[in-house]
Amino acid sequence: MDALTDILNTLRLSSSFYFRTELTSPWGVEVPAKEKVARFHVVIRGQCWLRVDGEEEGIHLSNGDLVVIPHGASHQLADTTTTDIRPLEDVLDEVSYVGSGPLVYGGDGPGCCLVCGEFAFSDLGQHPLLENLPRTLFVPGNQSYNSQWLDSAIGFISHEASNLEPGAHAIIDRLSEIMLIQVIRATLDASEEKIPFLSAFVDARINQVLAAIHADPANDWSVENLGQLVNMSRSSFSSCFTELTSMTPLQYVIFVRLEKASRLLIETTIPLINVADSIGYRSEAAFSQAFKKQYGMRPGEFRRAHTEKAA
Incomplete structure (x- = not known):
């Protein structure tokens, strides 16, 4: 499994479609902020303006354009930059929208x-990749991609959202996941600036190291042997890795190990000592201390808390 796929599994992504719109001028809607979500809008027909809170300038959107707001920030959509804006909740109440149809x-x-x-x-x-994404990811409809998957995914989502045949929501969920991956790829291809962590996938050497860490986090990794994987000196590798990911190599190894442990604690009943051993800790005490530093509670407490939550 490549590093990006494993990272997306780490984020435990579950996409949910909410609606297709048919908006006619004049119109303006404010979408409230929401934690733990990334929102997207695809223009199927016509044009509009988007302004995301915290961004100085708006973005003009037209046919085929896609925008993703990775951190769920409040944002406004309108037909012009001067149209009055109304809260989304008020708009839904006014038209008596109940969640089905456009x-x-x-x-x-x-x-x-x-x-x-x-x-x-x-x-x-949680992952540094998500935390470091820009506030807005914009993919123009006329941008050429290395793959046609993004265009196809958008087309299928539009079709399923318009017809809502049996199984449509399940199809939209899977297509939305594909679309997010393709947006990340398109951002990598188009970006001229270094984006913390995302840029690590562009560097062939650091990408190879990330893949190795994710494939075998329990390995006895060190800065030296990670650098040797890609024929880099200890100092050059450490500097390059930290610059591209905003973490030191060993900080990232620990992060991946403990994330794997969190999944095992929730999804299995494996004894704590075996969980520790499976991710490279020979001491349960050392594992417990490191886990508490990252998650705010010891492994046993973490498992009990999530077992009770599931019940």
Whole structure:
């Protein structure tokens, strides 16, 4: 399994479609902030403006454009930059929208059709990749991709959202996951600036090291032997890895080990000493101390808390 796939599994992604819109000018909607989600909007027809809280400038969106808001920030969508904005909750109440079919709203002017959704992350979903993503990921509809998967995914989501045939929501969930991966790939291809952690996948050497760590986190990794994997000196490798990921190599090894442990504690009944051994800790005490530092509680407490929550 490659590192990016394993990281997305770490985030425990569960996408959920919420609605397709048919909006006619004049219209303006404010979508509230929401934690542990990444929201997306795809323009199927027409044009609109997006402004994300914390960003100085708005983004003009037109046919085929896709925007992802990775951190669930509050944002506004409107037909023009001067249209009055109304809270989404008020709009839903006004049109008596109950969650099925398209959201139809606005005046008598030109129309805009959007497919909107969100990627929800579990309470444990955390990773430097997600934390360091820009506030907005914008993929223009006219951008060429190394693969046609993104265009295809958007097209299928639009079709399923429009028809809502049996099984549509399950299909949309899977396609949304594919779309998020493709957005990350498109961002990697198009970005001219270094984005913490995301840029690590562009560097062939650091990407190879990430893959090795994720494939075998229990290995007795050191800065020296990780650097040797890619024929780099200890100092050069450490400097390059830290610059691209904002973590030292051993900090990242520990992070991956403990994330794997958290999954084992929730999903299995393996004794704590065996969990510790499976991720490279020979001492249960050392494992417990490291785990508490990352998750705020000891492994046994963590397992009990999530067992009670599941019950």
